[in-house]
Amino acid sequence: METFIGAVINGLALGMAYALIAVGYSMVFGVLRLINFAHGSIYAFGAYMVYFFISIQVGLFWSIMIAIVLSGILAMLVDKLALEPLRKKQSIPIASLITTVGVSFIIQNGLALEQVFTSEKKGFPSLNLFPNIMIGNLTIQSSQIIMFAVALVLLAVLSYIVNKTKIGLSMRATEQNARAASLMGVNTNFVISFTFFLGGCSAAIAGTLISGYYQIISPTMGATIGLKAFAAAVVGGIGVLYGSVVGGLVVGVVECIAAQYLGSNVRDPMAFVILILILIIKPNGLFGKKGVSKV
Amino acid sequence: MKEKKSLNLLAPFESFVDKFKVPLSILVGAFLIAVPFLGASRVAMRNLVMIFLYAMLGMGLNVLLGYVGQVSLGHAGFYAIGAYTSAILTTTYGWSFWTGAIAGACVAALIGFLLGLPTLRLSGTYLTIVTLGFGEIVLMVLRQWESVTNGNYGIRSIPVPELFGWELTLSNGGFYWLILFLSTVTAIACYTIKNSNAGRTLIAIKEDELAATMMGIKTTRYKILAFVVSAFITGLAGAYYSVINNGYIEPNNFVFNYSIQILSVVIVGGMGTIRGMYFGSALLMMFPQVFRFLNQWRFVIYGLLLVLMMQFRPQGALGWQSTLPYKLPRRAKKALAEREKAKTVQ
Amino acid sequence: MALLQAKEITMQFGGLLAVDSVSFHVDKGEIVSLIGPNGAGKTTVFNMLTGVYEITSGAIEFEGKEIHRKTPQEIVDMGISRTFQNLRLFGKMRVIENVLVGTHIRTKYNFFDGLLRTPRYQKEEAEKTLKAIDILESIGLGDKINELASNLPYGDQRKVEIARAIATDAKLILLDEPAAGMNPAESEELLRFIRELRDKGYTIILIEHDMGVVMNISDRIYVLDHGKMIANGLPREIANNPQVIEAYLGGKREK
Structure with a gap:
């Protein structure tokens, strides 16, 4: 029983961090109908930036702050430099998809260069900032609590931005109908940039939290986790913020339980098993709105 | 709605290839068959084998992506199914490579059919996501189903193919001729499919699904057909791979990156074309070899090339639209000629 | 009635x-x-x-x-077949191919006939092609069968749509x-x-x-x-x- 509860707690903490990555996919998919394959590499980039600034003696807090902003800017640049020109040319959708794949190659392998961080794994400072909590035989690590709490607060902030602010309104308008929104005076290019910025920031935070939990980073760390988080976003219903949270938690908990009882081989693919089951039952995800097809 | 005319430096080359298709093919064909006698090194032969293998994989995905317009991010899954089915049948059950390979392709096609079924409910991007999940789940099954797949250890001592007692290997040119044969047959099949009712139908669905529906096309049925054909070709390629990889396959040979690599072949070469698959494959297979001196930089540059390609030539290197007249069926041509004659007699 | x-x-x-x-x-x-x-x-x-x-x-x-x-x-x-108010041609296909897609629903040969080019394919494909050419000639597009549909002027594109609709019989x-x-x-x-x-x-x-x-x-x-x-x-x-x-x-x- 304790191992089961332990797996659930572990899953909830991880799942919350997945949700933080998932919203980045979800927001970008919402406005552009694009799977942003560069997102996982930005998650890795964020973690590496924290590592770098700590290594040059910037304090933990400021290192994280700088990393968040840099990751947001990087995500925005990806859009400005590589994706916006494609939109202007009205390229086929697959061109954007391949572009994000190319960008993820650049970032991921850029981090792994000998002159940069090398491809070797690096230690990452632990985020066990206060003593672990013991309940009977059950240990809850402080990094798990921090991961859960920080992600929860940030998702609330994101939710506030999307639902209550002017820029959030523009984002939702663009998501509904980019052309109409732009005719109504919404600067869609700015909205899209901002969406990428927010996505990049949350990916960096998730990168920090998860790296602080595992205490290890590598340039390819974003590849699998990115795909999983994307699956989580789709499970919850793309374009719906709380959907990403539920999707992230479901994926996190299920994979931890599966890993506990079926072995570590099934940990990563669990996200996709859930994904396919959900899509077959509910084609728009758990909370997704039904898309209206036009003739 | 005319597209903006941009300067196309490849135009003379494009029309040259279009015009001299037949003599060019014969010339290139003769040369390709003779390659193993030209004293190429083992490494060169291995590279050639990989180029033709990936051209074949590209053609498989092309049926789905280039014809009907469905992006798949899980083709490594079909590749794996073909490879494992064939490998298990030849090692555990003593089947010959030939029957094993056909069985591998058929099992992949069957799974392709199942994967195509969600097209009834899902469209476009969502289906792409399902293919991505499919690839990961295949990997999980390979790792987990140890009694059959031997889990993470993979399958060893896969026998090489035999043809009338002659063992095909890399050094005697057998591997090379085999893939040359397989990829040529695939190319011919893709060509005849493309120039038949089924091929036209698939392309019509890509161009405008609603208009296709209003022409009476059962779009779901044809999309599933594309999945099946695509999976069959990819599975066959997988079976081939299982024998050339030093008799050894493991789940890591079929991870997500390989799906991306197959996709890149199609995109870089030119979606919807057959020539593009050979070219895209040659480019992508040779790139890491030629730029070995760049060490890790080459992967960064590889990414950069993909990005630039999408900016400046999204149709792919050889992805032009043929400027030749429509190739009339032989009998139609004859009938038209007779009509002409009747007219002039009058 | x-x-x-x-x-x-x-x-x-x-x-x-x-x-x-x-x-x-x-x-x-x-x-x-x-x-x-x-x-x-x-x-x-x-x-x-x-x-x-x-x-x-x-x-x-x-x-x-x-x-x-x-x-x-x-x-x-x-x-019953139709054309569309805002043109819906298969833009990257030739004019004749557009019309051949129209004949799809009356095409009897199957996937394998096409793959293997059986006599059934040969015969029917020729018939359909001739039919498509006839329709296009009657609508005044006889000299444009090889053009890409999207390269035609607007008026001609409308005609191709009509030809395609006729081709469904x-x-x-x-x-x-x-x-x-x-x-x-x-x-x-x-x-x-x-x-x-x-x-x-x-x-x-x-x-x-x-x-x-x-x-x-x-x-x-x-x-x-x-x-x-x-x-x-x-x-x-x-x-x-x-x-x-x-x-x-x-x-x-x-x-």
Whole structure:
């Protein structure tokens, strides 16, 4: 029983961090109908930036702050430099998809260069900032609590931005109908940039939290986790913020339980098993709105 | 709605290839068959084998992506199914490579059919996501189903193919001729499919699904057909791979990156074309070899090339639209000629 | 018996009544026009007839058989085909290939015949190709069969759509603003072609804005306004119908 509860707690903490990555996919998919394959590499980039600034003696807090902003800017640049020109040319959708794949190659392998961080794994400072909590035989690590709490607060902030602010309104308008929104005076290019910025920031935070939990980073760390988080976003219903949270938690908990009882081989693919089951039952995800097809 | 005319430096080359298709093919064909006698090194032969293998994989995905317009991010899954089915049948059950390979392709096609079924409910991007999940789940099954797949250890001592007692290997040119044969047959099949009712139908669905529906096309049925054909070709390629990889396959040979690599072949070469698959494959297979001196930089540059390609030539290197007249069926041509004659007699 | 009979068909989108209990019929060999101001629901009626929309209530019969619960594919198979107001050609296919796609539903050879080029394929493919060429020649595109559809001028693209619709062996052809974007000479030629079609035994329903065209070609006219059928009759009756004039000229000044 304790191992089961332990797996659930572990899953909830991880799942919350997945949700933080998932919203980045979800927001970008919402406005552009694009799977942003560069997102996982930005998650890795964020973690590496924290590592770098700590290594040059910037304090933990400021290192994280700088990393968040840099990751947001990087995500925005990806859009400005590589994706916006494609939109202007009205390229086929697959061109954007391949572009994000190319960008993820650049970032991921850029981090792994000998002159940069090398491809070797690096230690990452632990985020066990206060003593672990013991309940009977059950240990809850402080990094798990921090991961859960920080992600929860940030998702609330994101939710506030999307639902209550002017820029959030523009984002939702663009998501509904980019052309109409732009005719109504919404600067869609700015909205899209901002969406990428927010996505990049949350990916960096998730990168920090998860790296602080595992205490290890590598340039390819974003590849699998990115795909999983994307699956989580789709499970919850793309374009719906709380959907990403539920999707992230479901994926996190299920994979931890599966890993506990079926072995570590099934940990990563669990996200996709859930994904396919959900899509077959509910084609728009758990909370997704039904898309209206036009003739 | 005319597209903006941009300067196309490849135009003379494009029309040259279009015009001299037949003599060019014969010339290139003769040369390709003779390659193993030209004293190429083992490494060169291995590279050639990989180029033709990936051209074949590209053609498989092309049926789905280039014809009907469905992006798949899980083709490594079909590749794996073909490879494992064939490998298990030849090692555990003593089947010959030939029957094993056909069985591998058929099992992949069957799974392709199942994967195509969600097209009834899902469209476009969502289906792409399902293919991505499919690839990961295949990997999980390979790792987990140890009694059959031997889990993470993979399958060893896969026998090489035999043809009338002659063992095909890399050094005697057998591997090379085999893939040359397989990829040529695939190319011919893709060509005849493309120039038949089924091929036209698939392309019509890509161009405008609603208009296709209003022409009476059962779009779901044809999309599933594309999945099946695509999976069959990819599975066959997988079976081939299982024998050339030093008799050894493991789940890591079929991870997500390989799906991306197959996709890149199609995109870089030119979606919807057959020539593009050979070219895209040659480019992508040779790139890491030629730029070995760049060490890790080459992967960064590889990414950069993909990005630039999408900016400046999204149709792919050889992805032009043929400027030749429509190739009339032989009998139609004859009938038209007779009509002409009747007219002039009058 | 009428070839096509629509009985009080209604189309409701949420709270919006796009087509409200509309009835009409078309006899074999007729050219019937459906006219009305923008947003009257004409294209919606086409979408209902061809199975794009599932009608909210009412019934549609074609050759005495109910078709309103059938799929678009089944309806094409029964012999109704259409063109689109905003062109929907297969742009990256050649003109002749577009028309060959139209013959899809009458093509009998299967996937393997095509793959292996069996005699069945050879024979039927030749027949279909000749048929496509004949249709294109009759519509005046004989010299453009090898062009990419998207490279043609607007007027020619409309013709390709019509050719594609004919290629399905339809008995009833629905033309959604076929003369839009054509110059007077072109549209004159198109009218002649549509009459020829009728004389060959096709039945045609036309949506058209150009009143000159409509009055000139129609055997009968139905007038829609705000989803309701407000008038029907012979062209000259419609031309003098005060309700129609009001619906049409409501906001506009007389020329």
